[in-house]
Amino acid sequence: MEAIGRLSAHSTSHRFAWRGLSSADHLMTSSLHRLLEREEVTITEDALRAREQTILREARRWGLGVEGGQMVDDLQLLADLQHFGVPTRLIDVTSNPMTALWFATRDSRSTHAARSGLLVGINMSWYREESQGEGRPQTVFKTVGAPPATRGALNGGLGHRLVTGLALDTSFVVSSSVPNVRLLAQEGYFLASVHPEPPSGPMVSLKMEVPRGDPAVTHDLFANARARGNPRKLPFIAILIPSRAKKQLRTYLKNTYSRTAKRLFPDFAGFHDHGDWQG
Template sequence: MIGEHWKRTGWYFEPGSASEVMTVIARVGTHGSNHRFAWRGLANCNYSLTSSLHRQLVTEGADVTEKLLTEREESILDEARRWGLGVEGGQLVDDLQLLADLQHFGVPTRLIDVTSNPMTALWFATEKVAHTSDSTQSNYSATGLLVALNMPWYNEVETESSPQTVFKTVGRPPATVGELAEGLATKRRAGIELETPFVVSSSMPNPRLRAQEGYFIASSHPENSTPPLVSLNIEVPPGDPEEVRTLLTEDKRRGLPRSLPFVAIFIGSRVKEQLRNYLRMTYSRTAKTLFPDYQGFRDFGKWRSQI
């Protein structure tokens, strides 16, 4: 079954047209004044929400645990600092900022890229990729997925009833040399100790992160890691696809689910190109605007056609 691990949760919807996709996005965004969603687009609905560090460890044949993740993460950070990275304006940046920068250049981390802009996430969900289940259809574009992840645990300031879960990177360096190493790791370790995911917001976003209105979500490794939320410590209650459909397509009425952990919106291969046109013409979502750097030019620039 296409996207089976997402459908198994019950929290999904399959729009029948490009216009219905846009309508559903608007309905998710207005689900409630106290709901905050992080958006992520997957070009193939058979992908899971998995960190690059988790995938790296699986590729190595490891049994992924929080202990192993932390050990590898700290090893990467130590090596990066020995390399001379993690310095901005003559000062050391904290671990979370360094992880964000490493993630940008393809080094595996526990951070998962998300965006506050659903149109940006939709651009990624409408990318063309080969259908992995049939090697004979190499030109066939797989069904994509737009994920709206609810963050009821989002909290910028610690209170008596709830801990801080949003961490702004690059805090002021500690006053003494002896406190320096511990100070750089304070926010990262505080996030890992939480029972919920946490948000990493960069104080020094690079041009790509600004253009994509991006930030990161991470968490300690869940004790029972199962698809599709492989790398996030989130308990997902069973969902009902019919209730989700009603919630997203009909007028609000009593009796609908108050809890909405996430919504997985399937983006059919037949509507990907039409949605790309919407995104380009109405929302200025193009490779040029989303990847305004040298790496983006390398990957998406038309210079290749001149060779």
Template sequence: MTAIARVGTHGTNHRFAWRGHADADYMWSSSLYRTLAQEGVEVTEASMVEREERILEEARRWGLGVEGGQLVDDLQLLADLQHFGVPTRLVDVTSNPMTALWFATEPTSVAVNGGAAARSKPGVLIAMNMPWYREVSESGKPQTVFKTVGSPPRTLGEFKGLSYKRTEGLKLSTPFIVSSSMPNARLRAQEGYFIASAHPGTSAPPLTSLSIDVPPGDPDVVKTLLTGTRTQGLPRRMPFVAILVPAGVKRQLREYLRLTYSRTAKALFPDYTGFREFGRWRDRSEA
């Protein structure tokens, strides 16, 4: 918890996107990247775009992508598809580290001794610095935050088309933000948004599907996070931090998050899908 606080206060001009993985070995990649890789398709930007275009076309043919009788743009449609498990290049993140930590404390295990036993696995809490975060264009630098809209006059923006913002985002050499103007209940509860980018020419684990530089660890940054001791001068560059969540403290942290921050499955998944996944309707102990 101290390390999380120190990440947040590392520098006044730093902005972080948070994400939690129950399994520390899990690679942070988009569902579209994983789908193509599992199918044996060479993952390139061309193959990503080809599949993305096919998904969007089929979704609109299915009658999706309409709100209030109006068409929504590609980014909003992708955000909605992502919510229901359709593979997209969007990666879910949150502005709230306690929400991300809740996901990192989800119990998970791996089989050992030929499957005769199971060993609990550590989780990981990820903080990604976003120095490229720009809500509007400034000093010749392009905008990197794209807010989706559902009204055609605003969606089409100078009649540039439903794909305009997605196309502009994919031109960038950095990731870009997708912020839904019509967030569903789950997205609001989790204070969530999305990060995406054109597929990098060379994938660097663990950020295998995001165009971001992952340099070697900086000992001074690690020292700052662990001890609070900071060297003189400006804050050291900290593009990416992963905080390991030992398996042995997951239950304790989960209870702490419930009592202190009201982080529960019911609070984070206030929809029918959440009830299906986490509700106790199968539990007959109180019947």
């Protein structure tokens, strides 16, 4: 908790995306990446893109991707598919570290209850809601989901924003224009990128710099005062959650931050997965 608090003061220019992993053994891979791995397909951008286009095409043939009588763009459709468990390249993150910590401390019903969890904070130094001149393109994409927005925003087609994001040298943010109740409750959005070549763990599915660990960063986070001068380069930080601390942290999150399954999954699927309806 001390490290999380100090991260916000590390630099006013830092903006973190948070993700909680119930097992520290997990890598940061997309569900689409994991699907192709299970199928023993060599993971390349061409393979990911081919399957992604197949999923999008078949979803539209099924009649999905329509809002208010208008078709939503590919990013919105991917966000909706991700919500219902269809594999996509999108990676769920949240702006609230307490929500991510809840996922990193899964309860005893999880198969990873006996394993240490991981709280990951990704510093989005590349975060730009608008283009800022040559070499500094927009990296935040609001999906086109509301019908009035489709007239002027889709000149490049339904896949324009997705293709634009995949052309970037960094990861990019996908923010839903029509967020469902679960996204709202979890303060969630998505990160994605073209598949990095070569990938570097643990951020296997995200194109971002992954340097060697810097012990001085840990010192700075827990020191009484950070040394003067520019903050240390901090692309991401991973905080290990020992398995023995999970239960205590889960109780703390419930009592102090109202982080519960009922609060984070306020929909029918959430009730099915987490509700005590079986007696």
